[in-house]
Amino acid sequence: LLWGGDDEQKAEQARGNKDARNWQDEAQKLVETTMRLYWKSRPSAQRTDVQESSPAPFNNNDDSDSDINDIMAEYERHRRTLISQDIDEDWNSELRRYLKGIPKNVNVDTDLVEWWSDNAKLYPTLARIALDVLPSQASSVPCERAFSSAKLTGTDRRSRIKAEFFEILQILKATWRDNLINL
Incomplete structure (x- = not known):
């Protein structure tokens, strides 16, 4: 990035500004905090509690069916464990994926609200944030x-x-x- 990073902060501090900030770091922290909040309130996070019912087990007495029931029960326990965990890697991986990729179809004339609407499936959490913020009037x-x-x-x-x-x-x-x- 071109400005607001560690070098600029050190230069400001050298000029006597004790309150100089690394604005890139501040922006990164703000985005991560916002992603965490939006991630917890995402629609799929609210639906997982409702969808926790386990499938009906097989009721045959055959040994192979018993093995299948054991496998299904183990799978269900594992699935519930994953659902109950607060997995921060998901919002974090979405953010990292977005930051690593440079969209080729974005230029100065791009309608960002439309772009985020079109890319909501690829970056669902970021799209929710962008669509909440971008339509707001920036100037008074x-x-x-x-x-x-x-x-x-x-x-x-x-x-x-x-x-x-x-x-x-x-x-x-x-x-x-x-x-x-x-x-």
Whole structure:
């Protein structure tokens, strides 16, 4: 990676910044913590408790059937042990697999929400995180613009406008803004 790593942290500390951080390390810790949280709340983790019923054993008295029953019982014990363990390797292996591979179909113009939707089966936990975070507005500028527009609408002369009419005016302004021609 190009910036924010150990070298930059040491350079900042040499310049007297005692609080300098290795931002790559901080980002890695944040992603791992988030992956752990999302992994525990994944749909398959919640369904494993319901799916723990064991298959019905065979009821024949034949010795070969008895061997099959023993094998099936051993398999079922092993399966339940694996289900009950909190296996962190799975989220970790998903993250490592993602970090090792460089997607060839991603460029500057890629719609990341669409990309993560398309790759949700390959990286299910990361896709859930990405689809929770990416659609969120990164900047507060549009929100501030809406409040500024409301300030212009809600002048002293219009102070008696009811809330629903005020909302209608704001929606009309936003809708017509780009379509009005100033003569």
